[in-house]
Amino acid sequence: MLRRTPSLLASLAAAAVLCALAGPAGAQTAPPVLVETPAPVASSPAATTTPSPQPGPASPAPLPPRSCTASDLALREVGKTHGMPAGWTYGVKNHSSSSCRIVGSPGIRLFDASGKELPLKFAPRTMMAMLLTLPPGGEASFTVSYGPQNTTNTATDCKRAARIEIFVPDLQSPLSAKSTMPACTGRLVHVSNLRLGVADATVPTPASIVS
Numbered sequence: 001m002l003r004r005t006p007s008l009l010a011s012l013a014a015a016a017v018l019c020a021l022a023g024p025a026g027a028q029t030a031p032p033v034l035v036e037t038p039a040p041v042a043s044s045p046a047a048t049t050t051p052s053p054q055p056g057p058a059s060p061a062p063l064p065p066r067s068c069t070a071s072d073l074a075l076r077e078v079g080k081t082h083g084m085p086a087g088w089t090y091g092v093k094n095h096s097s098s099s100c101r102i103v104g105s106p107g108i109r110l111f112d113a114s115g116k117e118l119p120l121k122f123a124p125r126t127m128m129a130m131l132l133t134l135p136p137g138g139e140a141s142f143t144v145s146y147g148p149q150n151t152t153n154t155a156t157d158c159k160r161a162a163r164i165e166i167f168v169p170d171l172q173s174p175l176s177a178k179s180t181m182p183a184c185t186g187r188l189v190h191v192s193n194l195r196l197g198v199a200d201a202t203v204p205t206p207a208s209i210v211s
Contacts, residue, residue, distance in 0.1 A: 065133050067170050068100035073134075075166060075175035078141060078198055087145035088181040090164065091198045094134035103169040104194035105129030106142055110161040110183045118159055118183030123147055123190045132194055141198040144181060147188040158184035168194075 078089040094100060105125065110118045132140055164179035 065099040065101050068094065068102045068134065070171055070173040070175060072096040072100050073102070073171075073175055075164075075177040077164070077177055077179050077181075080180065081143070085145045085147065087143040088179070089141055089143050089198070090166070090177070090179075091139050091141045092134075092166070092175065092194065093139040094136060097136050099133055099135045099138075101131055101133050102140070102171070102194065103129055104132050104140070104142075106166040106168050106191060106194060108144060108189075108191055109165045109167075109174075110179065110181065111163045111165070112159065112183075113162040115163075118161055119185065120183055120189050121185070121187070123188040125191075125193075127193055129193050132196060134196075138196070139198050140194040140196050142194050143192045145190050146184060147190055157186055158182040 072094055074093045074095050076091050076093070078091050081087045081089060092102070092106075108120075110120060112118055134140060159182060161179050161181055161183050163176060164181065165174040165176045167174040
C-alpha cells in the first residue's frame with residue numbers, strides 16, 4: 001500500500017496538469033451566433049393634404065346710383081321737328097360729377113311771358129316709363145307734340161308760350177327752360193318718355209336755360 005502511494009500521487013499530479021491544460025486557456029470558444037437585425041423600415045412620410053383655399057368674403061355689390069335732384073339737372077329746348085304732327089324736343093342733362101337715376105316719365109306745363117300757366121289737355125300715356133341712369137355729362141331727351149285736332153277749333157286757338165316746366169316723379173322741384181312751343185286748345189298733347197341721348201331736331205333752338 002505504501003508503495004502505491006507515490007504512484008497514485010504521481011497519477012493525481014498528472015491529472016491535475018491535464019486539468020490545468022484543459023482550463024480556460026485551452027478551451028475552444030464556440031463561434032458567435034450572428035443574429036441579423038432587420039433594418040428599420042423607413043416609415044413613409046405622412047401624406048400632406050394641401051388645404052383647399054377657403055373662399056374669402058364676398059365683395060359687396062356696388063350700390064345703385066343715387067336719385068337725381070333738380071340741382072343735378074339742366075333742361076333745354078333742343079328744337080322743333082317738322083312732320084305730322086310737329087314736335088318739340090327737350091333735353092335733360094346731368095351736369096353733376098356723379099351718375100344719378102331719373103324716372104323717365106316727365107310731365108309738362110307751359111307758361112306765357114307773364115308767368116301765367118296755359119291750359120293743356122293731355123293724351124294718356126301708352127308706354128311704361130323706365131328708370132334711366134345719367135352719367136356725368138349724360139343727357140336724355142323727350143318730345144312733346146300735338147295729336148290731330150279733335151274739335152272745330154283752328155290754329156288761332158294757340159297761344160304763344162315763353163317757358164316750359166317739366167316735373168318728374170321723385171324730383172323735388174320742376175326743371176324750367178325757355179320754350180317756343182305754343183299752347184293750343186282743342187288738341188291733345190302727347191309727351192314721350194325720356195330716352196337716353198338727344199334726338200336730332202330739324203330746327204335747332206338755342207339752349208337757353210331758365211334757372
